[in-house]
Amino acid sequence: MEKLKQIGWDDTILDIEKDNIARVITVQKNSYRVTDGDMDYLAHLSGRFLNQASSPLDFPAVGDWVDVQKLSDERKAVVNRVLTRKSQFIRQAAGTKTEAQIVAANMDTVFIVNSLNHDLNLRRIERYILSTYESGASPVVVLTKKDECTPDEVQDVMIQVEEIAIGVPIVAISNVTREGIDELMEYLAPQRTAALLGSSGVGKSTLVNTLLGQDIQDTKGVREADSKGRHTTTHREMFRLPNDAQLIDTPGMRELQLWEGESVIEATFQDVEAFEKECKFNDCQHDTEPGCRIQEALNNGELDEDRYQSYLKLQRELAYEKRKQNQKAMLEEKNKWKKVSKQQRENYNFRKMR
Missing domain, CATH: 2.40.50.140 (Nucleic acid-binding proteins)
Structure with missing residues (x-):
């Protein structure tokens, strides 16, 4: 035991x-x-x-x-x-087929890994936070390559991320100098499980090697022109750290297509939802209605336009994904009963022949 x-x-x-x-x-x-x-x-x-x-x-x-x-x-x-999962990070599988894909299961924490270079993408971080809340795990944003940035650059990025990752811990680290690693280990207690998620080239595999104290995972650099990474991890794997914490490394995802998340969008966009509740009318469409708090916040700079548009986009995407899943479920149910009816007819004809 x-x-x-x-x-x-x-x-x-x-x-x-x-x-x-x-x-x-x-x-x-x-x-x-x-x-x-x-x-x-x-x-x-x-x-x-x-x-x-x-x-x-x-x-x-x-x-x-x-x-x-x-x-x-x-x-x-x-x-x-x-066995029954206590958490599961699910995304829409790549391609056009409507199908769920489990990235990791039974993790307590999801490390949303981004690098502190010009590949930083706030909209992508929002997606990962939304999916992490939906998974049942707790999100932590990890910003890598701190050694490649000035203190002012690190502070500027931290402020940007704090504005969209409300209430989510943010840790800036360097795999070269090990700065921030001790702070990160606070979320990797013994017998706890964390999963590393993010795009290629952000330093996930390097972080695994740093935490293990040995070169287990292959690593590659990024293209200098655009800081884009290349795939190094080709499969999902869980490693046992020296302190008995478990760490799941995953291949880089170029995009994260949502599978579900309607129930947790309020947690991800607490600021937007708070403004919506202050609108004069409950059914406000946030367009030209009088007393619209959303429009007021956009006009006076309290709410960033890009963040609000991201909120609307994710709502539309979740609604579209739900419709696709419902259509798929209806089609599968229809095909199921077709097969049952066919089998019953065949059984009936067989009994008549006897």
């Missing part, structure tokens, strides 16, 4: 036979690597699991706790089921 606690086990997750518990530490296509805190196993999904899975959300993700059958002599395991 002590070994499980060292890799983040929480007794409130589920009452299950402890010898059958393992945690997913790597996912590569259809291959999984799990650990029980004592030994690592190469794992595959049981036939029953595959037959019962109906959605990408049903499959194991890095950070998941799973019920397994261990083949200790071969260091292999069979995954029978995924």
Whole structure:
């Protein structure tokens, strides 16, 4: 039991036979690597699991706790089921298909990593904060490459981020000088799990190496012309830090397409929502209505125009995504009953022939 606690086990997750518990530490296509805190196993999904899975959300993700059958002599395991998640970071999968993708599971904290160079994107940070709140974890904004900036430049960026990351901790660090690392470790307590999320080239893999004290993850620089990064991490993997905290590294995401988040948009945009509540009319459209507090705040500079437009854009995107998901669910339900009807007709015809 002590070994499980060292890799983040929480007794409130589920009452299950402890010898059958393992945690997913790597996912590569259809291959999984799990650990029980004592030994690592190469794992595959049981036939029953595959037959019962109906959605990408049903499959194991890095950070998941799973019920397994261990083949200790071969260091292999069979995954029978995924235990209930306490948190899950979900995004709309890349491409045109309406499908959810779990980036990480059962994390306590999400480190939203950005670099302090001209690739900083406040709108992207807003998206990550929204998705982190929706996941059930707590966001922390991490600004890397502090050694490449002057103190005034760092302070200027910190102020910009504070204005949109209301109530979210912000830590500026340098992997070169280790400045800010001790402050970051306050969010990496023993037996806690954090996930690193952000674009390519912002320093996630370098940070993993810094925290582990050894070069485990491959790293590459960024293009000097535009500070854009190149993909170095190709899969999701969870590492155990020297203090028994768990850290999930993920490939860089060029964009974060939202899957859900309507319930937490107020937490992400507390300032905008507060102005809306001060409007004279409850059904104010924030256009030409008299007594509109939003328009007043925009005109006098209390509310930044770009932030307000981002708020509206994310609302539209969430509404559109919800419509797509509902249409997909309706189509799947229709196809399901088509198959049932077809099977019933075939069974009926078979009985008549007999």
